[in-house]
Amino acid sequence: MAANDKLSEEDIKNRFITPAIESKGWNKNAIRMEFKLTDGKINIRGNKAQREKAKFADYVLFLNPGNPIAIVEAKDETYGIAHGLQQAIAYAQMLEVPFAYSSNGHGFVEHDFLTGKERELKMDEFPTYDELCKRFKGEIHDGKGLAKLEEKIIDEPYCTGQGINSPRYYQRNAINKTLAAIAQGKNRALLVMATGTGKTYTAFQIVYRLLKSGLKKKILYLADRNILVDQSIVQDFKPLEKVIWKVQLNKADISKASSYQVYFALYQQLLGIKETDDDIENEKYSERYKEFFAPDFFDFIIVDECHRGSAKADSNWRKILEYFSKATQLGMTATSKETAYQSNIGYFGEPVYTYSLNDGIEDGFLAPFKFINLSLNISDGWRPCKGQLDANGNEIPDRIYNNKDFDYGIVIEDRTREVAKTITDYLKFTGDRFAKTIVFCANEDHADRMRKELVNENADQCKINSDYVVRITGSDAEGKSKLKEFISVTQKYPVIATTSKLLSTGVDCKMVKLIVLDQNISSMTEFKQIVGRGTRIREAEGKLSFAIMDLRNMRSMFLDPKWDGPAEQDENFSNEPCPKCGKYPCECPKENENEPCKVCGKFPCECNNPKPYQWIVDKNGCKAQVVNEEVATYDSNGSLLRTETIIDYTKRNILNEFANLNFFEKEWKSKKRKKEIIDMFKEKGIDLFALKEQQNMQDIDIYDFMCHLAFNKKTLTRKERANHVKKKDFFSKYGDKAREVLEALLERYINYNITEIEDLKILDNDPFRKFGSKKAIVNLFGSKDGYLLAVKELEDLIYEAA
Template structure:
């Protein structure tokens, strides 16, 4: 066979891999072919989802199993030697790799990003491919690492022989952290979106530092007992007997890896004595999970631990660095050395995307003013002023508003799945309790079956907190709906949560990201690929903020000595037996269902039962392929997207006609952000008809009058299209035509359709296909049927 006739895979097998082996590269440990980088963004269309094409490098070469050093992109021999270079450079950017190669089997184009002589690209013969040691020496010399530093950065990560290895961004976070520690940096901040594996990343960092003996005694701090326990039994399990959990009054110094709650070593003097039993230089390394919380504040009790062990290298890990005028992660840890954002995670397909349903209520939009002398349900005269969204559920309770929100949540679940886990974020504990009551009444049938169908999970409710683990665990059916205020904004790994409801005004970008992060985990085993946000209080306007998902910017303003110090109230999590008010609660309120008379420093909360509240506007907001909110009309957006793909109607028709499977074009346009389901809903609502994607495209982009699937099917039947087929084949094609009218073109293109009724009446799939003369003839008949449909 001539070289030009070989496939890309053949070129790899016959020319590229042998060239690498001749250069001394080890196939088992150093050469990874078809290396997966991303999983492909999940694209949501109505209730359906698909994945965009994932990114995969033809070759990633590793100096050691944890150190990627080169990328090779292969092409078949009909391409030039450098045709894969631009693609390879994109992959190299993702992996921070310095050496990049492209090949068509004739040789290599070598792109050296650290070339000392300024000649970045040159061609190499197949036999001139550099050795692993050569490339490593060039890179080590470029980075200026000495032998001791090199020994640390080349220390292997943990592997148990399974397929679980760090994802590309985890590998980067681990390697960058190890290198800056090797260079002597002792305050480090890693920013990784919720659900991207911070704990696994932390474990690999600790493992390499521990195994290399660079760090001998290590403390891992988290803020919830369940996180510590899960960490010990899951990601940290390989540490075995070298690991312990610090309990109250325990200070056993014979271990090497220590895990502890912040709260277990802070609080009252007795608890503080636990960490003071360790000498200040006892720990070499401290890793602080969720460091945006207490350790961000200079006067926090949690920060006291870090300052006591100030000689240790300290790594802060968070999805949302806290940067306000009062508290700052960057002020303590420095700028992040690596950031993997929510947007990147969704784009790569490692995190679940979201769709937003905005519901505006009339009283929220226009405000409400009481009649003169009006009293609330408790007899208190209501202060005469205009109350708006800022006041609702804080200083003014409109009971019918709560009922309407509960009704809309329940309506949504009834249309989707009433057992999809949902978190409803409320303004405060009182609001969370009233919302629980309203949801119980809206879902009385399911609550009668199990009283935990709806639970209030807040800091003051022991019964609610006891159900938190059941809400989190995918295996537990109940609770289904959780109402909360602050307790579930962070540290809650709700893998199967499919609905986030925002009935809370959110002004903090940190808090907003934390709340959105409750829905971003994917769990394919339980059908969790995306989630929905129902927003009643315009909180999702923060998606449009330029700071959303951007790099954190320090805006910290240190207080002077005479500045008032805010009270140190630990955030939600484990309470160490001490009762604290929930963060964000107004001082004076204790979370009872109805407040009593105004207390010292309290705020009057009026309760009104008689004011009617209605929905003013309800709309689904869409996000394009890059995750940006679409602000123009769906039709205008679609028209522009189609104009980028096709120069004219004729161009589209040629592509449609020449493509063997029409679903391929539909999938391709879906990846470009065309919302076929949404367009079908919008155009169908206006006409009461169901249209094919083909007609939607032609109608929206070029103004062609659309035909329904039923109309297209009837036209084919009128043409006596089936006359040149035998009786059995005609019956099959007529059934395919009916299936098209009912379900669309995608279904008739797959041979699996022959395994369902009514086709089972005609025989087995094999017998049906034989009736056409074979598979090729059957597929040709389906293709001709499609041509007739779209003629």
């Protein structure tokens, strides 16, 4: 084997490992090389996002097209045979396959997850295809064994082609785990997958394989939002469109109700009630669905977003599931809901598979985010003056009001304006005025007031297109009609949507780059659902990350140690009636006046129509302004990496590059083009010009601005620096026209910035055109080099000590 001493890993694979595997009956269709597992984690640096390298397995061996069975990792001969085994084991655990191997071309080491044993094999002893299949199915050794129905469904391929992607590794795991549970006779199953990881696609593949295998024949897909049903039918479930019926009982022909295979329905439609913007159920409902469907009509039911009403034991929606209790029921959610009154796990059982937010971010399938916490001068408490009247002439009760009150019991009009201004300033700061933005407001009235203020702050854009800012809420038919355009990847407008509940869950907002929290959130479940609106990645369109702007101090939600990890049963959860009042859920009087409502789960209670505001404080009664801004970056486990203001973040990065003022001055003056330093910070996500403008320092030179931030040096305006140059005997050594060119450059510097005069392209614009062509202008200085030398002298004078 000495001949392969200097062979690369690729040579080892091609000459030894691949032939050894193929010689054992593994055909080319069963072997996938360089099998992509992840896209590569995305890291945020300032406003920029960059990907790490994707993970690839050297070999994945397949039992059949839908089921991987083994991982093989290769190393070159400088490593031992077992060197790649830990990596192979890690990849095997990701794919949930039973066998992992490592090889350096001299032999193999096998780790068998079914027995827990490891062994070394010679190159000609790699297991045959038939041997591994039998071991997997439990026919030889002490493997786990498979039920006959499992074998039947394992042999059924995925739906591919027609623009349908092959499943990612975790989707494959979710599909196979669910199908195995169904084949084993499990009647209830729960699938927990973070928003943006393809729950509906996963559901489609489950349905497709169930139908093709004949294991299930009549399938009901239940949801509580019309948009969820419509999205699913026209997107992921499109290959089954010929056998799909969207249930509409008021228009239905009962004779045709049984002629389909897949049925999509809203709870509200089955119960004869209206879809609303929230989760409130109407007590007046019908059971007309019983006229169309016998209890055993469906043999499989998918419950989309099952963390909502269907999880409540006394829910009208639960009655539908109980009516069809003979069917196998699969609950799907991004956030398993566990409270004293509502439990997914209590009904569906422990999750058959979980793929969390931290998994998705770590693998690079979900977008990471930064968290911007903003404090207003009234956030921690505002108290009216003695006898202060509101806008309607009513005296405002003398107490301290805070974030739990604003826009719920009392309206501070200037607060809404300041929030709208802050959102607008942020979009300007990032340089992306067309970043899709969702503003979550306290209620529909607040959403309308916020829309108005955002329109006024963005009048320049609204003048071009009035749909730049819209309100999208459940009761607003016109606003809801804009939803399709807002969530579209290709549609430019609307850009900013204000809402209360409609966009908080389920709606596929692929291009959302900014989520604004200006409502009180009472549960981690709701918080995660809102965060999920931004987690989708659209790399081709430039979306790799997003930001959350928090106006209500919701950041404490991130401190939950269960940060989207495995769902856990609430130890206090019980289906038993309360021993005091005899009812479930308990209806005992609240011990704490701040306790969430037993019906809607919110505090303050949001049942039915919220009460009208008692007090409205106009801008003369209270002036609001942002007094502190922090940027927090979290790792994929939800651990806080860093919390700092944008100014502190910029200062830290300047000091990381330039240890002291002298070093910075030297580097600045030595650069032929100052743009090099400015661009270096752009790569770190820092737009110095935008930040300078945000600090109301538009007239300050960018050099002075950086010195001020990092080294606390006194600033000079560009005009002050230009006047210093004019006092020097610099222009007189040039001819009249050359001198006029330099004076025009200095004037350009005063009005704009130093990078303006560094670029030769400036000579194509006014006022330089009057001097002739670009070539004619540089000839005034003898040559192009002469012109550039003159510009460099001008810059040196600008940055001389003034």
